[in-house]
Amino acid sequence: MINHQKLREIFLNVAIGVLSFVFFSTPGYAVEPDEVLENSNLELRARNLSKELRCLVCRNESIDESNSIIARDLRLLLRDRLEAGDSDKEILNFLVGRYGEYILLKPVLDGKNIFLWFVGPFVFVICLVGLLSSFISGATLGKKPKRTLTSNKNK
Numbered sequence: 703m704i705n706h707q708k709l710r711e712i713f714l715n716v717a718i719g720v721l722s723f724v725f726f727s728t729p730g731y732a733v734e735p736d737e738v739l740e741n742s743n744l745e746l747r748a749r750n751l752s753k754e755l756r757c758l759v760c761r762n763e764s765i766d767e768s769n770s771i772i773a774r775d776l777r778l779l780l781r782d783r784l785e786a787g788d789s790d791k792e793i794l795n796f797l798v799g800r801y802g803e804y805i806l807l808k809p810v811l812d813g814k815n816i817f818l819w820f821v822g823p824f825v826f827v828i829c830l831v832g833l834l835s836s837f838i839s840g841a842t843l844g845k846k847p848k849r850t851l852t853s854n855k856n857k
Contacts, residue, residue, distance in 0.1 A: 737777055744784045751790055752777055755797065756807045764807060 739745040749766060755776065757768035765773040765780075776797075783793045794806070803809050811819055 737774070737781065739781055739785070744781070747790060748777070748781050748784055751780055751784075751793060754794075754807055755780075756805050758801065758805065762807070 739748060752766040753764045755765045757763045757765050757770055757773040757776075759770045759772055760768045765776045780793060780797075783796065788796070797805050803815070809815060
């Protein structure tokens with residue numbers, strides 16, 4: 703026989719544990735202590751830039767969050783370039799020149815990729831119009847006109 707009080711207590715404990723884990727856990731960042739710059743302004747710039755750059759081996763994960771070796775190398779390269787006096791734009795241009803636009807988590811909208819930005823919404827609108835028109839035409843085809851009595855049938 704199932705003891706409902708005990709079952710309810712177990713469920714409540716599990717729910718509290720899961721909710722505590724979800725709401726009170728902090729995201730882990732992969733930046734190791736030996737990577738942190740002494741200059742807090744440069745470190746802030748490095749962290750902001752590393753959040754904009756994609757890890758080359760991880761899917762849709764920034765180099766700030768990734769634990770991969772190449773992400774660590776990119777973070778160190780980024781910090782070296784900052785210490786050398788490069789601007790954020792110069793660093794991004796250097797990395798895009800070396801690894802391509804794939805390294806940017808948010809690619810820029812330009813002539814090379816404008817087709818990719820607009821073909822998805824365009825195809826969606828075309829499909830939506832086609833679906834609505836077929837739905838409307840199907841609804842009107844299914845209706846049969848009402849027959850009215852003609853003067854011959856009244857007699």
